[in-house]
Structures are given as structure tokens and as C-alpha cells.
Amino acid sequence: DAGVIQSPRHEVTEMGQEVTLRCKPISGHNSLFWYRQTMMRGLELLIYFNNNVPIDDSGMPEDRFSAKMPNASFSTLKIQPSEPRDSAVYFCASSFQGPTTGELFFGEGSRLTVL
Amino acid sequence: AQKVTQAQTEISVVEKEDVTLDCVYETRDTTYYLFWYKQPPSGELVFLIRRNSFDEQNEISGRYSWNFQKSTSSFNFTITASQVVDSAVYFCALSEQSGGGADGLTFGKGTHLIIQP
Numbered sequence: 001d002a003g004v005i006q007s008p009r010h011e012v013t014e015m016g017q018e019v020t021l022r023c024k025p026i027s028g029h030n031s032l033f034w035y036r037q038t039m040m041r042g043l044e045l046l047i048y049f050n051n052n053v054p055i056d057d058s059g060m061p062e063d064r065f066s067a068k069m070p071n072a073s074f075s076t077l078k079i080q081p082s083e084p085r086d087s088a089v090y091f092c093a094s095s096f097q098g099p100t101t102g103e104l105f106f107g108e109g110s111r112l113t114v115l
Numbered sequence: 116a117q118k119v120t121q122a123q124t125e126i127s128v129v130e131k132e133d134v135t136l137d138c139v140y141e142t143r144d145t146t147y148y149l150f151w152y153k154q155p156p157s158g159e160l161v162f163l164i165r166r167n168s169f170d171e172q173n174e175i176s177g178r179y180s181w182n183f184q185k186s187t188s189s190f191n192f193t194i195t196a197s198q199v200v201d202s203a204v205y206f207c208a209l210s211e212q213s214g215g216g217a218d219g220l221t222f223g224k225g226t227h228l229i230i231q232p
Contacts, residue, residue: 035222042223106159108158108159
């Protein structure tokens with residue numbers, strides 16, 4: 001079975017450019033999470049969706065960040081305009097959340113470098 | 116607010132030694148879940164274990180074992196007879212159950228484990 005698929009794996013862009021990261025969760029999972037990993041702050045939850053609905057976006061750093069989940073099989077995280085401090089690895093994860101918390105399955109991450 | 120503390124930033128041991136990674140958590144919920152993930156040098160995050168707050172039994176899986184103690188809010192991870200392939204960053208994480216649904220995981224800062232041959 002395919003795991004969580006993220007694209008691109010690597011992205012190098014210049015400050016001010018728009019960046020779009022994509023995620024395809026595991027089929028049948030009903031929750032999707034976006035995390036950011038940096039050396040300084042570790043793994044931070046940015047936003048998560050249950051049944052395609054954003055539940056908690058309190059981790060989104062600022063208005064330059066936005067996330068969408070138009071259907072159960074696709075999500076995007078957009079940064080506009082990008083800044084050097086956005087450089088990080090962005091992970092997407094999915095799980096099946098029922099009465100109990102399921103394990104999160106992570107994608108391989110998208111490494112973003114903003115020059 | 117929930118919080119996970121992994122006080123050990125880096126641990127280095129020689130192969131075949133036993134090593135314990137500490138994890139202390141804070142939560143106000145009575146229902147919660149604890150996790151351990153492994154992040155090898157390749158970068159992916161690999162699930163190791165999930166434990167709910169009502170199950171304090173220790174778990175053993177091969178060379179891995181976990182000690183959950185609610186009295187001290189700890190969920191420690193022990194690798195017995197460590198191997199070079201165990202070298203990775205290990206993350207402890209907590210998820211609270213609220214309103215009938217589950218929220219995202221809060222991760223500790225991770226412990227970088229180095230196994231020297």
C-alpha cells in the first residue's frame with residue numbers, strides 16, 4: 001500500500017516567491033496533519049484536518065501560511081510570500097481517527113530552502 | 116497545555132550497551148496517548164509504539180521496551196543490546212483526547228542517539 005506522498009521532496013526558492021507543498025494521505029484515513037521541523041523548534045504542528053475540515057490552525061505561523069484540503073485525497077500548504085526563516089522540512093501525516101487516537105503515518109517530508 | 120520533555124539532547128553509547136531514553140509529559144486530560152517515533156538519518160519518521168493513558172503495562176518488542184509510569188508522568192524507552200542501526204533521533208509525543216475527537220501530536224525536542232561500533 002502506498003504511504004503518505006509528499007511533493008516536492010526538495011524545493012529551493014527565493015525570498016518573496018510563492019511555495020506550494022502537496023500531500024496525498026493514505027486512502028481511508030480521515031485526519032491529515034501538517035508539521036514543520038527545524039533545528040531550533042523541533043517538530044511543530046501547523047494545522048490539522050478531520051474529514052477535510054480544518055480543526056486547529058493555531059500553529060500556523062502567520063497569514064503568509066495557508067492550507068487547504070479540497071477532498072479526502074489531497075491537501076496543500078502554501079506560503080506566500082516566502083521568507084528565509086520558512087526554511088525547514090515540512091511533513092504531512094495522516095491517520096484514522098475514531099474513538100481513539102490512531103498512529104500518525106508520516107510522509108518523507110518536503111525540504112524547503114528559501115534564499 | 117500539553118508538553119513533552121526529552122531532557123537528553125544527545126546520547127552516545129558503544130554498541131551492545133543498553134540505553135534508556137527519557138520522556139516526561141504534562142497534560143490536564145485523563146485520556147491521552149503517548150507515542151515514540153524514530154527518525155533515522157534518512158529523515159522519515161517511523162512509528163514505534165502507541166500507549167493509552169489507561170494502560171500502564173510495560174511493553175516489550177524485541178530489543179525495545181517501554182516503561183509507562185503515570186505517577187511520575189514518564190514514558191521511557193529502553194533499547195537493549197544496542198546496534199549501530201539504532202542510531203537515530205527518537206521523539207516522544209503526546210496526544211490529548213478532547214471533545215470525542217483526537218488532536219494532533221505534541222512532540223518532544225527529540226534525543227539524538229549515537230551508537231558507536
